[in-house]
Amino acid sequence: MPSQPPKPPPTIPPEDHIFVDNVKKSFGKNQVLHGITMHLRRKETAVIIGGSGAGKTTLLRLLIGLEKPTSGHIWIDGEDIGVMNEYELNRVRQKFGMVYQYAALLDSLTVFENVAFPLREHRKHMSKKEVRDKVVNMLELLGVKGKENHMPSELSGGQRKRVGLARGLMLDPQILIYDEPTSGLDPPTSRMVDDLIEETRDRFGVTSVVISHDMASTFRIAHQAFLVIQGRVVAHGPPDELAFGDNEVAREFIAASGIGPDRISRVDTHRGFNAKALEEASAGALGK
């Protein structure tokens, strides 16, 4: 049963793929989210950053309907998922693809079987040939062709990510959720994963939601970053604005991550940041 009656839909900007509307979440007496509001725009990459225990994973679980808000609403394509029954939720969940931390491949299955897994679960009508073609095509698109019969243990970290992403794309999602996609990877591999997130967005037109502790990656891929601290969004905006804007908490959080202006100037971003302008802005913002 829904925890609260449906309310008339607010005016949701058409570019909002996901609108998180004043969401609170408690587990027993422990209030974890204290009124989160976020507009996640279609075909953009939103990166959720924040300290350990801030509520990021809880927020993700709410987005994909695994938990219900204690109050507030989550609108996906203009539909309130908080009032949906399990059947309707399953329809909405099909819009999502998940790419898990460390790729979460099943070690006892080949690459082919790992990637085919969602089709075997959710596309039972597909013929053997259709499954094979879809899996092989996707592996080729993602640059891991010819690895079908390998076991996950025979892949590099970057290849595992590609295979995990191929699996996440099997059901043609509109929204891709990445949980810590670069954690545990060396910087060149992280950069490659960032490129992959960007290419995937361009190629498939997906909206991407990324949870990350990796500030260099956030600068490379985020259109919007949301800084969550103790269950509240304390700052949001393009990462350069957070790093060098008026919000002191955001500036300090980013500075503490070790990403200073010199580091950013070496980050080859997709957002076309002007490194020199950034350095000047930061010198101003930091009063140097």
Ligand SMILES: Nc1ncnc2c1ncn2[C@@H]1O[C@H](COP(=O)(O)OP(=O)(O)OP(=O)(O)O)[C@@H](O)[C@H]1O
């Ligand atoms: N199912 C649950 N039952 C009770 N408490 C929970 C549950 N899920 C999360 N919490 C609590 O919510 C708080 C936030 O947890 P969450 O996993 O969302 O943090 P996080 O931001 O993802 O942290 P990290 O960066 O360490 O992964 C924690 O205090 C956690 O104990």
Ligand SMILES: [Mg+2]
């Ligand atoms: Mg977490």
